[in-house]
Amino acid sequence: MFCFTCDHFFYSEFGSLEVAMKHKEDLIKVMRAIFPVVESTCISHQIPRPVSDKYSRTQLLLSPAQLIEENYPLPLKGAFRARYEEFVLTKDLYHEVTHDSPMFGLDCEMCRTTSGDLEVTRVSIVNEQLEVVYETLVKPYNRITDYLTRFSGITKELLADVVVRLEDVQEAIRALLPPNAILVGQSLNFDLIALKMMHPYVIDTSVIYNITGNRFRKTKLALLAQKFLGEEIQQGKKGHCSVEDSSSCMKLAQLKLANDIEYGDAVLAGHKASVARQRQVQPTxxxxxxxxxxxxxxxxxxxxxxxxxxxxxxxxxxxxxxxxxxxxxxxxxxxxxxxxxxxxxxxxxxxxxxxxxxxxxxxxxxxxxxxxxxxxxxxxxxxxxxxxxxxxxxxxxxxxxxxxxxxxxxxxxxxxxxxxxxxxxxxxx
Structure with missing residues (x-):
């Protein structure tokens, strides 16, 4: 038998990032080895999962491997301990995260100081009803060398009479968040580093949404809000608004949960299409x-x-x-x-x-x-x-x-x- 054919089939294989996005069975087990997570029977901080959620919000959480890959501060040993020795946990003890765990949108504005780093100067937190549950300006200990007003919206006049310091913000956040809270934000690693805080349960909108098809190319929050929410944010020359940004992140997470895991993610959607094509040629x-x-x-x-x-x-x-x-x-x-x-x-x-x-x-x-x-x-x-x-x-x-x-x-x-x-x-x- 001598056979000629013109058809070619190409299959794309995806890295551990996609596997981590869709397989969270060992999340709690690994988190216990990193954070002080205890089994919880307490439901005082839990609310029923919204009927709009099509799947568990735990599926959107960054895995420990993703937290490391995305440069999130973690209480690990070795180089991590030295790097984050001044950081504090958002809670002394955490409860296991579930599909009922509450989400909180977090965003910070930063200015550059004499330390050479970006230091937090405004913090905003919203709940799932988009209500502002925490909002404050923060005065850094180091002198500000660049207010970055066109991005941060912060001016010298705004901070003139502010007495709130970073440790005050840390204490307020520790008191506010329940032990199974999920933090939602755009590239939230930068906010947590500026706050000098560590948290185990994170939904990062720059990860769960991807319109480039490349995991290493992040899409700006303003473009995500425009494309998926139909909203224009971060407009004008007065800088960003942390309340607006945290609210947009919360709405993006809720929109994702109301659809499917591939929604808004060109990488996962491409993977799904590839698997579907492959299944079409699988023999019965x-x-x-x-x-x-x-x-x-x-x-x-x-x-x-x-x-x-x-x-x-x-x-x-x-x-x-x-x-x-x-x-x-x-x-x-x-x-x-x-x-x-x-x-x-x-x-x-x-x-x-x-x-x-x-x-x-x-x-x-x-x-x-x-x-x-x-x-x-x-x-x-x-x-x-x-x-x-x-x-x-x-x-x-x-x-x-x-x-x-x-x-x-x-x-x-x-x-x-x-x-x-x-x-x-x-x-x-």
Whole structure:
């Protein structure tokens, strides 16, 4: 059997980030090793999950691996301990997070100080009803060298009479948040670093939303709000508003929960589409039975068979084959299995087929032929004719040759040609 095809299937594999986004079974177990998390029977801080939530909000939480990857402050040992030794936890003890755990939108505005770092100068926290539950200006201990007014909205005049310091904010947040609170924000790692606080349960809108298709390219909150909420934020020259930003993050998280895990995420949506395409080409149990029976029929009398093709082709055929019957190799060396899958370059499939044509009772040779719209079909078919002639010449007499053309994708149907190679008739004298 000699088979030509024009179809290619490409599968994209995704990294651990997507796995982490969708598999949270061990989240609490790992968090207990990092944060002081205790099992909770208390429901005083829990409210019923909104009916608009289509799935558990715990599925949007950053995993410990993601927290590290996104540069969140964590109470780990080694370099992390030295880096965050002045940081405080948002609670002394945390309860296990559940689908009923309350969400709080958090956003900070920062100014640059003589320390060289950005220090917090305004903090806003909203609840799920978009009510402001905490709002304050903060005066840094270090002198401000750049108010960054066009971004922060902070001016010298605003902070002139402010007496609230960072430790006051930390104490207020520790008192405000319940032990199973979920913090929601855009690139919230920067806010927590500015607050010098650590928290285990985080939903980061810059992670759960992605319109670039690239995990390393984050989309600004203003663009996310415009695209998904239909709202214009961070407009004008007076700077950002932390209440507006925290509210937008909360609405984005709620919108995501009202849809599905892939909503607004080009990476996960692309993965879902890829899996769907792959499932379309996965063989059914009936197809597997027919394909296996074909080879089993040939090999039941201790005869042998072979499949010759490129790695992509052989991998595709292996989906239809019984793994106990087949063996894959990169040469035509002798093997114990009755059916041999020979992996070779697409350009050398015909040569390999000719080399082993008489060694097996059944040989399936698969050549991939790319037919672009601008290709000269005449020259291509001339080459195919040469290949067929070569295989025909190397076949044994009384052998069955099947030439199968699958057809151009989206074009005409395929065609099949079958011929038995008869021995030459004796000459009559």
């Amino acid at each position: 149990s009936a197809q597997q039975e027919i394909a296996t029976s074909l080879f089993s029929h040939v090999t039941k009398l201790d005869k042998s068979a072979a499949v010759v093709g490129s790695k992509e082709v052989v991998d595709g055929y292996s989906n239809y084959m019984s793994k106990t019957l087949f063996s894959i190799s990169d040469s035509n060396e002798n093997i114990n299995k009755n059916v041999q899958c020979i992996v070779t370059l697409n350009e050398t499939v015909v040569t390999q087929t000719c080399n082993i044509a008489r060694e097996h009772s059944f040989t399936l040779s698969h050549v991939q032929v790319d037919l672009a719209e601008t290709d000269d079909d005449t020259s291509i078919m001339r080459q195919v004719n040469i290949w067929c002639k070569a295989v025909w010449e190397h076949m044994a007499y009384n052998g069955l040759c099947v030439i199968l053309f699958s057809g151009r994708k989206g074009g005409a149907n395929g065609a099949c040609f079958i011929q038995v190679k008869r021995p030459p008739m004796p000459c009559k004298h």
